[in-house]
Amino acid sequence: MIKPRILIICSVSYSLLNFRKDFIEELIQNGYEVWCAAPDFYDDSIKKIKAMGAHPVEFNLQRKGLNPFKDFKSVGELKKIMKELEIDFVFAYTIKPVIYGSFAAQQLNIKTFSLITGLGFTFSGVSFKARFLGQISRILYKLSLRKNNVAIFQNVDDQNLFLKQHILPKNKKSYVVNGSGINLERFRFKKSNEFNQGGAVNFILIGRLMVEKGIELFLDTALSVHKKNGNANFHVVGSPPEDLTFLASRLKKLHEEGVIIYYGRQEDVRPFLYGGDIFVLPTYYREGVPRSILEALSVGMPIITTVTPGCRETVIEGRNGFLIPPKELDPLIEAVNFFLDNPEKIEEMGRESRKLAEQKFDVHLVNTDLLKIINQNKK
Known part of the structure; x- marks a missing residue:
């Protein structure tokens, strides 16, 4: 039986190990073939990703700031990865992977699940730079989510803001989950x-x-x-x-x-x-x-x-x-x-x-x- 392939896209590889390890393992246990895309894999993280049963793949991403040429290059790289790996589903989290992963997946008609892990200072900052980046982020979110399949939020305030400001179309499915979760055994209760x-x-x-x-x-x-x-x-x-x-x-x-x-x-x-x-x-x-x-x-x-x-x-x-x-x-x-x-x-x-x-x-x-x-x- 061919396993469905899911591509998880993030902006830093350590988050796959620190925040998504349990999720990746549960996807594998549920019959998915998991590929993980990040811009900064190193030898130890590659080894740990493979030990979990997943497959690492690297792409270029400028984490901070806006550079249209570099950012659209990221879209092209992600599209190439999705096409070559014959990806069935995309799961992206944090702002740039959500936006650029969605743009790439839309061109290939790949179903996309976008996890909005907070809005950062671009939605709450008061400086000119923060307000400018906030406006750009709103526009890019709106363009990327309009053809997206599902948006997932980690608190209801963020979901309501996206709906109120028409960043997320009201006819799009959206859900709220309780954060990234915590491994209760790894962070055991105090003696x-x-x-x-x-x-x-x-x-x-x-x-x-x-x-x-x-x-x-x-x-x-x-x-x-x-x-x-x-x-x-x-x-x-x-x-x-x-x-x-x-x-x-x-x-x-x-x-x-x-x-x-x-x-x-x-x-x-x-x-x-x-x-x-x-x-x-x-x-x-x-x-x-x-x-x-x-x-x-x-x-x-x-x-x-x-x-x-x-x-x-x-x-x-x-x-x-x-x-x-x-x-x-x-x-x-x-x-x-x-x-x-x-x-x-x-x-x-x-x-x-x-x-x-x-x-x-x-x-x-x-x-x-x-x-x-x-x-x-x-x-």
């Missing part, structure tokens, strides 16, 4: 002795250290609380973009002054999650559902995050954490002080986080939904 035992309370932020993700608010909070309360530790895991030299300097300075503990980028964040008490992400960056929060939910940490779309889905207010307004310092300090004043709530609320991860964000539940969407719409 009893890993919860706070009455010592200093550890607040931790993990992720790409972009201004839009609230890193400066976290640092301002650390400064404010550090002056008044010696019972709080603030941990930062991640690294800022190369162009944010001012942020790199500030992180180094605050680390040297003992205000924060800065670890830089880490391949495996699990030891830091098990050593932390409360996870903090004061972001206003529009993600589908932040992966870092899902990891923290799974290990059993209370969450402090914002009402930004994609984040609000991860917190039941007062039960497993707190939702605060984005870009506001005082509510963040207030939420931090709650846990300093009520450390006995850390384990109780952490257990509620794990329950939410099990009930809503288990990767196998999310992948079951994705497979159901693909199987229902592949004819």
Whole structure:
């Protein structure tokens, strides 16, 4: 029996291993031959993709900015790959793979499933550049999705925005899934002795250290609380973009002054999650559902995050954490002080986080939904 071939298109190969590994394996178990297209495969990622039973294929993609010549070259390369491999279905995620993968697939009448993994700063930025890129992104999304088969969103706010702004035609099928899901075994629940035992309370932020993700608010909070309360530790895991030299300097300075503990980028964040008490992400960056929060939910940490779309889905207010307004310092300090004043709530609320991860964000539940969407719409 000939297996249907599905091409997964992404913008960075590590996301296939970190975020889509379980999905790829479940596609293979369900009888699909899986090909993975990315612009930056390296020896180790190729080996790991093949070990999963999938097939890597590389194409050129300029991840950032707009260069019509290079971008349309990507469309041509993807079209060639689809044609030569006789691809039956395309599954693309993140903005450029969705847009250019859709353009290529449309020319070959290949059914396409587009996963919108958040809208990024181009839909929420206030600078001229961000607003300009936002307008271009809207136009390209609209052109690429009008003949697409299915659009899949990771939160209902993004789906509603696409429909309200007529980016997605109302007659097109669209679905919402609960983020990328989290592997509950890999991010196991904390053991009893890993919860706070009455010592200093550890607040931790993990992720790409972009201004839009609230890193400066976290640092301002650390400064404010550090002056008044010696019972709080603030941990930062991640690294800022190369162009944010001012942020790199500030992180180094605050680390040297003992205000924060800065670890830089880490391949495996699990030891830091098990050593932390409360996870903090004061972001206003529009993600589908932040992966870092899902990891923290799974290990059993209370969450402090914002009402930004994609984040609000991860917190039941007062039960497993707190939702605060984005870009506001005082509510963040207030939420931090709650846990300093009520450390006995850390384990109780952490257990509620794990329950939410099990009930809503288990990767196998999310992948079951994705497979159901693909199987229902592949004819």
